[in-house]
Amino acid sequence: MSQKIKVKTTLVEMDGDEMTRIMWQMVKDKLLFPYLDMNIDYYDLHVKHRDDTDDQVTVNAAKAIMKYGVGIKCATITPNEDRVKEYTLKKAWKSPNGTIRSMLDGTVFRKPILVNNIKPAVSAWKKPITIGRHAYGDVYSNTEFAVPAAGKLELVFTPRESGKQISIPVFDFPGPGIAQVNHNLDQSILSFARACFTYALSEKIDLWFSTKDTISKIYDAGFRDIFDREFEQNWKDKFQTAGIEYFFTLIDDAVARIMKIEGGILWALKNYDGDVLSDMIASANGSLAMMTSVLVSPNGWFEYEAAHGTVQKHYYKHLQGEETSSNSMALIFAWTGGLRKRGELDGTPDVVEFADILEAAALATIEEGIMTGDLLALAENKQVNRKVNTEGFIDAIAVNLQKKLNG
Numbered sequence: 001m002s003q004k005i006k007v008k009t010t011l012v013e014m015d016g017d018e019m020t021r022i023m024w025q026m027v028k029d030k031l032l033f034p035y036l037d038m039n040i041d042y043y044d045l046h047v048k049h050r051d052d053t054d055d056q057v058t059v060n061a062a063k064a065i066m067k068y069g070v071g072i073k074c075a076t077i078t079p080n081e082d083r084v085k086e087y088t089l090k091k092a093w094k095s096p097n098g099t100i101r102s103m104l105d106g107t108v109f110r111k112p113i114l115v116n117n118i119k120p121a122v123s124a125w126k127k128p129i130t131i132g133r134h135a136y137g138d139v140y141s142n143t144e145f146a147v148p149a150a151g152k153l154e155l156v157f158t159p160r161e162s163g164k165q166i167s168i169p170v171f172d173f174p175g176p177g178i179a180q181v182n183h184n185l186d187q188s189i190l191s192f193a194r195a196c197f198t199y200a201l202s203e204k205i206d207l208w209f210s211t212k213d214t215i216s217k218i219y220d221a222g223f224r225d226i227f228d229r230e231f232e233q234n235w236k237d238k239f240q241t242a243g244i245e246y247f248f249t250l251i252d253d254a255v256a257r258i259m260k261i262e263g264g265i266l267w268a269l270k271n272y273d274g275d276v277l278s279d280m281i282a283s284a285n286g287s288l289a290m291m292t293s294v295l296v297s298p299n300g301w302f303e304y305e306a307a308h309g310t311v312q313k314h315y316y317k318h319l320q321g322e323e324t325s326s327n328s329m330a331l332i333f334a335w336t337g338g339l340r341k342r343g344e345l346d347g348t349p350d351v352v353e354f355a356d357i358l359e360a361a362a363l364a365t366i367e368e369g370i371m372t373g374d375l376l377a378l379a380e381n382k383q384v385n386r387k388v389n390t391e392g393f394i395d396a397i398a399v400n401l402q403k404k405l406n407g
Contacts, residue, residue: 004037005354008346011338012064013040014096016074017047019311019318019390023328024074026391030398031358032335035405036351041068045096047077051089058096062103065301069345072338073100073305074331094140097305101135105188106297107195108133109266110278110307112285113292113329115366117380121284127264129281132199132207133274134192134223135295137184140271147177155181182219189223191298193230196268197246199296201238207246209268210254223270224248278307287374289327294337304337306330314390325373326390332362332397361400370396 015021032038043061050057065071077083078095101108110131147153153170170179200207209227211220231239231246239246249257251273258267269277282291293307307330314324336355343351366375369385376387388396 004035005350006348007036007038007339007342007351008348009070009342010039010041010068011342012043012061012068012071014043014045014061014071014073014076016045016306017077017310018075018315019324019326020075020306020308020331021046021310022315022318023311023326023331023390023394026394027328027331027335030394031332031401035354035401036339045074045076047079047083047089047093048087050093050096051087054090055093055096055099058099059103061096062100065100065104065303066299069301070338070342071100071301071303072334073097073303074334075306075308075310077310098140100303101295102137102141104135104295104297104299104301104303105191106135106295106301106303107192107199108135108274108278108293108295109199110274110281110291110293112282113290113333113363114285115290115363117367117369118286118290118375118378119380120286122259124260124262125284126262128285129258129263130199130203130205130266131274131278131281132192132196132266132268133278134189134269134271136188136192136271138182138271139180141183143181145179145181147173147179149173150175153179184219184222186222186226189226190230192268193227194234195296195298196266197231197235197239200244200246200266201235201242203266204242204244206244206265207239207268208254208265209246209248210251210273211270212251214250220270227268282307286378287327287329289330289372289374291330292333292337293330294341302338302341304334304341306334318390324390325387325393327372327374328390328394329362329366333359357404358397358401361404362397364400364404365393365397368400 016024041064043057045058076096079089079092081092084092112128114128150173152172155168155170157166196207211223213221213224279288282288288308291307293305295303311326314326317324336359340352340355369381370388371379371385372393373387376385379385
């Protein structure tokens with residue numbers, strides 16, 4: 001290409017941690033910067049920088065997405081006590097994903113990246129199963145308490161208008177223990193439901209929603225009731241006309257059923273359930289790195305990210321000078337997803353086309369038998385497959401990208 005493609009509006013970039021941070025830079029240097037003229041509003045979400053800013057950098061990144069509309073995020077560490085010691089942090093900061101999702105009040109849609117030479121571990125699956133994950137509340141915005149001794153735990157609610165407290169007994173502890181309080185908002189659940197119905201209708205696929213309302217008769221049942229009301233009032237006729245259905249069932253029943261269908265559905269789940277089961281769907285389709293993820297806000301904001309972790313073990317090997325074979329597909333598709341959406345919003349079809357071509361180049365690389373170690377054992381035609389290292393995989397995609405751009 002003689003002239004770079006201009007990305008009209010600023011993109012919000014959020015850098016990350018460990019091995020994914022290394023790959024993130026390679027993807028930019030080898031697959032993006034040679035071809036695109038981009039204005040980037042950059043935020044460093046490295047765990048130490050989040051600590052240095054008391055996590056203000058995460059808040060600023062979320063505000064930037066609100067300003068510009070599209071953000072692209074690398075994988076980041078959510079520190080536990082071991083990570084606090086490793087990076088000498090002030091405290092175990094909350095998940096940056098949780099912070100951003102809470103501020104944008106969106107729904108996360110995760111869809112596996114399918115390639116022809118890797119068959120799903122579940123033989124029945126023929127089409128992608130998309131996860132719609134509620135991106136607010138639950139354990140990601142919880143309040144936790146280490147109970148120090150025997151005593152009664154109560155939940156107290158004070159209405160703003162009357163000020164008359166409501167006290168609900170939780171548990172009479174016979175000794176030390178732990179406690180947790182989750183919360184959610186009717187409005188957030190309603191936004192979640194509307195986003196899922198909209199997505200299913202746009203894709204012409206069935207929508208499943210599952211919780212455990214037989215056990216959680218207020219919290220989980222609240223989700224079910226809001227979904228049911230919204231469907232009956234605003235979506236039933238539209239779904240019937242489109243020839244698709246909305247289906248509610250218990251989450252354990254849904255897990256059993258999902259193993260026997262051919263796919264091609266949207267599975268809506270609460271925050272934690274969606275976090276766990278999207279990893280299951282990704283792994284069953286080849287690798288945690290073979291999953292796209294986008295946070296869609298009802299306000300028209302979009303955040304694309306890698307759905308997996310920071311590849312900690314490979315990072316330690318990298319620091320020791322050892323060769324790694326880390327899969328960068330989800331990182332690449334975070335960029336292509338964000339670029340495609342930016343191009344759609346800006347009315348710049350050349351940006352959309354570049355995103356499509358880059359994805360095609362990445363898929364073609366794997367289908368030609370050039371792949372990272374996580375995919376090698378799963379791929380068909382093993383005699384023609386070739387394992388490459390982290391940088392070698394991105395280099396191979398770069399070669400295919402150049403070929404496709406040259407026609």
